[in-house]
Amino acid sequence: MTSQVSSAAEKADEANDAVLGGQRAPLSGTTGTTGGDGKEVRRLDRVIIRFAGDSGDGMQLTGDRFTSETASFGNDLSTxxxxxxxxxxxAGTLPGVSSFQLHFADHDILTPGDAPNVLVAMNPAALKANIDDVPRGAEIIVNTDEFTKRPMAKVGYATSPLEDGSLEAYNVHPVPLTTLTIEALKEFGLSRKEAERSKNMFALGLLSWMYHRPTEGTETFLRQKFAKKPEIAEANVAAFRAGWNFGETTEDFAVSYEVAPAAQAFPTGTYRNISGNLALSYGLIAAGQLADLPLYLGSYPITPASDILHELSKHKNFGVR
Incomplete structure (x- = not known):
């Protein structure tokens, strides 16, 4: 799902997109710098990335971690x-596709953007559900391990879009994310199913290399999240690092990108990264306090409502029941 330009503020933000002959022009940037890995580093003023996959592929977690590292780096962002x-x-059907879009920049931005410059598609359903939003010339990273006969048939692909020429207008990076993740985690003695679950961290590592994101925060987060299962924590960290190393060493990714911090747009200080669910939770608590009434929320425990339930449960001292 894409955001629609519906306000003056959003129109001002979208005005930064130059349009040539009805097509979105490339993002402004400079080239010529070489990174420590010997590859070209291209500087951009902003980027829109969309992670897409099955609801069980961890796309929300992947997007959230990329967002957190981007915020700590100092970019302005909208998700x-x-x-x-x-x-x-x-699984593998169009109704089951989950995505997370992030727009980050070196200046003040107002919307999460409409058209992603980069689409990460974990399976055929994710590609088909999102391809119409992707402008010509954009980069598409696909998990080739999922482009087999059965998953493609589920979404109506008679032939592989990776082979039939339908993606010629895009810069496609075919990456066997599942295979590479399983190979990277061999030493942990995990089952194939357990190892596959870390493929989102491999993708996150790859994108973190691609856009020069910090890594320490994500590794700390993973160790805290899986503190009761240290072997799973270290496996996810290993997958994350393997994704970074893959980007650094593979010839398919010849360019990485830098988006400078939005230092001129925001003064130095302490900022809070707040999601819509967290803001809603705080708003409900504040409303209950102002009305001098206890707060009760009845909701089905599934994403995204679960986050609201979890947050409210932390604040029983404010009359949350």
Whole structure:
């Protein structure tokens, strides 16, 4: 799902997109710098990335971690999580696609953007559900391990879009994310299914290399999140690092990108990264306090409502029942 320009502020933000002959022009930037890995480093003023996959592929977590590291780096940003409309939609189907879009820049921005410059598609359903939003010339990273006959048939692909020429207008990076993740985690003795679950961290590592994002925060987060299962924590960290190393060493990714901090747009200080769910939780608590009434929320425990329930449960001292 894409955001639609509906306000003067959003129109001002979208005006930064130059349009040539009806097509979106490339993002402004400079070239010529070489990184420590010997590859070209291209400087951009802003980027829109969309992570897309099954609801069980961890796209919301992946997007959230990229967002957190981007915020700590100092970029201005805006996000657009998109959750499946159906509860427990069959895996690999269009209704089950989950995505997370992030727009970050070296200046003040106002919207999460409409058209992603980069699409990470974890399976055929994710590609088909999002391809119409992707402008010509954009980069598409696809998990080739999922482009087999059965997953493609589920979404109506008679032939592989990776081979039939339908993606010629895009800069496609075919990456066997699942295979590479399993290979990277061999030493941990995990089952294939357990190892596959870390492929989102491999993708996150790759994109973190691609856009020069910090890594320490994500590694700390993973170790805290899986503190009771240290072997799973270290496996996810290993997958994350493997993704970074893959980007650094593979010839398919010849360019990485830098987006400078938005230092001129925001003064130095302490900022809070707040999601819509967290803001809603605080708003409900504040409303209960102002009305001098206890707060009760009845909701089905599934994303995204679960986050609101979890947050409210932390604040029983404010009359939350």
């Amino acid at each position: 657009l999580p998109n959750f499946p409309a159906e509860i427990r939609a069959p």
